[in-house]
Amino acid sequence: MKLLVVEDDPVIRGAICDLIRHWGHAADDAADGAMGWSMLQDAVYDLVILDLNLPRMDGLEVCRRLRQSSLHQPLVLMLTARDTSADTVAGLDHGADDYIVKPFDPELLRARVTALLRRASRPLTQELAWGALLLDRDQRTAWYAGADLQLTPKEHLLLEALLQAQGKTCSKEQLLNAAWGWSDTPGEESVKTHVKNIRSKLAARGAPSDFVETVYGVGFRMNGLHSA
Template structure:
């Protein structure tokens, strides 16, 4: 899952990013509203964590702008010190999907993010289950035919992306963007290596290559 963190407090932003390292997320960070607006126009994200008191463009204005554009369906969680009922109503009415008051518990933030992503994917159940695979976003455990399968963080992220869209081709670009943020990179064959590893650990028939496009988790395997 790729997350955009919009937060002007550098220490808080670094703390959040550290807390989510190894949790199956790629988290990019910007410190003001205009940079966030540009990022949202140019990149695809699965979730936005949005502060309100931002330099150059207020968070509420950014949120209203988002909802008026094509990326308006991206889930948004507001993280702010504005704690009055009026503030919460304004944020939710502007299009936020959730609203969390600073200071907050990181475990609660993680649980709320999992719930938002579940809803955005049209799922009610916390587990992702398909063709003998079971993936638990809360514990990051993966089981195949009821046996626990050890996954690296990147293998887990890649499998997660494929499982939320069974039968749908996920492009190489989208998968690569999920694995790497703006300041990260990997060998040119990283994606192929990860797919190879998943096929070995699960079943070679489960993931099909669509040449020149990407990969698909087969529906009826």
Template sequence: MRILIIEDDTAIAANLYDYLAGAGYEPEHAADGVTGMHRAANEEWSAILLDVALPGMDGFTLCRRLREQARRDTPVLMLTAKDTLDDKLAGFGHGADDYLVKPFSLKEVQARLAALVKRSTSQVVPNVLRHGDISLDPGTLAVERAGRAIRLPRKCLHLLQLLMASPGRVQRRAELEIAVWGETLPDSDTLRAHIHTLRRALTAEGEPNPIETVHGIGYRMGRSDAP
């Protein structure tokens, strides 16, 4: 899961980055509000850790613009030294999903992030995903390619949904394994076998293989030339 840390305190940002990276997340860092707003609005994130007192643009303004102007519903966990009830209400009023007062426990940050991401993904009813001539309806789990219905095992469906949700982005093996199998990780060949099954189903009528292997890293949905 990609996490954007928008924090100007380099020590706090480094601690968050190292802890989340060690826990299997993919953290990125922005040190000011303007950069943070640009990245939050123009890239896909599982969640955002947002400081309030930022140079360039404060966290309250950033969060409000993210919701109202960029129309992004990415979960936002505010991190701040401001601990009054009015401060917390202001954070929620500007669009934050949760609020954590400094100093905080890194374990609590991770726990709250996990809860926010789970809540967000369980509540969102996404549109039909499309990649070239392939479509996947997350609501019905119906998969088609050029109008041909494709039946897939459930875990292959989950893999396809993850890959189609971020076309072009390389998804690491560990990231896919955690998303599909949770804490009970499969053996080293299980993911490869499921990718093989998925590819075989998608290319059963001689269509080009849409899933690229990025050797030593993971997989991604390749370029689509279809409209």
């Protein structure tokens, strides 16, 4: 999953991004509301952690614009330093899905993020399957025929993106966007290397060599012959 953190305090912003990556997700960040709104128009995120008080465009305005647009609708967790019912109501009225008051415990933030991402209405189901392959988005684990694949965080994100596509081709650019933030995007060769490692781990557990197919000149996809 990919998250966007919109927070003007560089220390808080960096700490949240570090936590998100530690939890196995990809993260982008923006230092003000206008930058965050621009990034929301250019990329797809599963969840936005959005500060209420931001320069250039406050969090309420970002949330309002997002909910009134035809863009992909990510979940929104609002951050606020003001623990008042009026602020809470304002955030929820503008389309936030939940809120958390600063300062907060990292484990509380993780619990709120996990709870939001579990919402079935978003289509963010906890488990994804393809034949004998099962991936658990919440536990950050994947198995083939009951054997743990022991994927790295990047491999997990890439395999998750391929499974979400349900047999459709994922371009190398789409896979880069799914597993890396804008600030740390590598070259396309890195995608190839990670997919090669995924195939090797699948093969070691008994999966067919073409379980993940190469679509030459484009990207990769799950092989429909092995979906049942």
